[in-house]
Amino acid sequence: MTPKRPKITDEHRRGRLTVHHRLTPATRAATPEHVADALLALHATDATTVHLSLAARLTTPSVAEAERALYTDRTLVRMLCMRRTMFVVPRALAPVIDASTARTVAARERQSLLKVLAAQLGHDARWLSATERDVLAALEEHGEASAAQLADAVPQLRERIVVAPGKPYEARPRLTSRVLSVLAAEGRIRRGRPLGTWLSSQFRWTIAEPHPELPADQARAELATAYLTAFGPATTEDLRWWTGWTLxxxxxxxxxxxxxxxxxxxGAGHALPAHLDAPTAPEPAAALLPALDxxxxxxxxxxxxxxxxxRPELFDPYGNVGPTLWWNGRIVGGWAQRPDGEIVTHLLTDAGIGHDARQAIATETARLTAFFGDARTRPSFRTPLEQRLTAQDDA
Incomplete structure (x- = not known):
């Protein structure tokens, strides 16, 4: 007789999410490394998302602590990996993510660049390899350099290509970013400190530290286990979508x-044995999570x-989520920072939102306001609710 499959309720999943993703005051972390370990990977398409995702889950949010982990101790590593997206991951997990997802992304990036070089400039793989050697030599000499400084040191990077020819948004950028992106995707160079504050999206570059190479099948199994640890129970389609793997x-x-x-x-899903028992109901808690959290x-x-x-209020047309407001493991609204620095929130539902919830939301809003201080930012991907809330005359 086939054993009966356990049934896992939505309430069970929300309770586990709330605790494991450190969305209650009692489960907040002491360090950025603890947050990254819990969440597996922090979205880093927007430079500010990493800091805001950490701030929402740290007992004492601190830009300095995040920069220590990212740039001094380098315990957190930026990688172009799952779904060709930039993430910040724990250093110990970097070899797994490299072998399971990043290598495939890097190979596609290289082939795409070689195609452009051949079609537009008449350059081949030998030319690209020579240019890359010059870039690495420049970084070895200077230790750290911006893209502009590398373009000064390596003249080949100043050649231009045409992007979106014939379109209204046609552009003619230098090769610099494409070459550096390929080197970074392959783990040969990495992003160092930003050129400005934590709000800046421009980084210095430096030589990447090598890490062990793993067989792809082994790495995918390890990443699947790590995903289920962080996000399980989940479906096959959840894992497939999150990683970008084939079915x-x-x-x-x-x-x-x-x-x-x-x-x-x-529908049908997967759970690690330790996750089958329903968790103890977590304390009621609110969280303000950033875009792409x-x-x-x-x-x-x-x-x-x-x-x-x-969903239409909180996601852009490409599937990017905006800033979200959470209560007890579910999204109940959104938030935005206005140009004057005010953090405004908006509830999309009143269900289950009583006095305690509103008070908790107000407390989290004040905590986020204090973290921002004089800093001002807005997501790269605008969503309908965020845009409305950002307007100074919003009611």
Whole structure:
């Protein structure tokens, strides 16, 4: 007789999310490394997202602590990896992510650049290799350099290509960013400190520290286990979407984990044995998470923590989430920072939102305001609710 598959409720999943993703005052972390370990990978497409994701989950939010982990101790590493997206990951996990996802992304980036070089400039792979050697030599000599400084040191980087020819947004950028992006994707160079404050999206570059190379199948199994630890229970499609793997690779990776099959509200899923028992109900808690935060971006199927009716307000047309307001493991609204620095929130539902919830939201709003101080920012990907809240005359 086939064993009956355990059923895992949405409430079970929300309780685990709240605790494991450190969204309550009692579960907040002491260091950025603890947050990154819990969340597996922090979205870093927007430079500010990393800092704001950490601030929401740290007992004492600190830009200095984040910069220590990123640039001094280098315990957190920026990588172009899952879904060709920039993430910040724990250094110990970097070899796993490199072998399981980043190598494939890097190979595609190199082929794309070689195609452009051949078509537009008549350059081949030998020319690109020589240029890359010059870039690495310049970094070895200077230790750290901006893209502009590297372009001064390596004249080949100043050649221009045409992007989106014939379109209204046609551009003619230098080769600098494309070459540096390929080197970074391959783990040969890495982003160092930003040129400005923590709000800056321009970084200095330096030589990357080498790490062990792992077999791809082994690495995918390890990453699948890490994903289920951070985001499970979850579906096959959740893991496939989050990693960017093929369905075949996703299934093979899941088969090499210790996950068991389980029934979720959205369909068949997978859970690690330790996650089958419902967690103790966490304390009621509010959180203000930034655009592209890893929690709302952790699953393909989101109905268990997000009312589908609210999705158009909180996501842009490309699937990027804006700033979200959370209460007890579900999204209940959004927030934005106005040009004068005021943090404004908006509830999309009143269900379950009483006096305690509103007070907790006000407390988190004050905590985030204090973290920002004089800093001002806005997401690169604008969403309908965030844009409305940003207007100074919003009611």
């Amino acid at each position: 075949t690779d996703t299934r093979k990776a899941l088969a090499r984990t210790h996950a068991v099959d389980a029934d979720l509200t959205c 890893p929690t709302p971006m952790g699953w393909r199927h989101r109905d268990w923590y997000l009312d589908p009716a609210h």
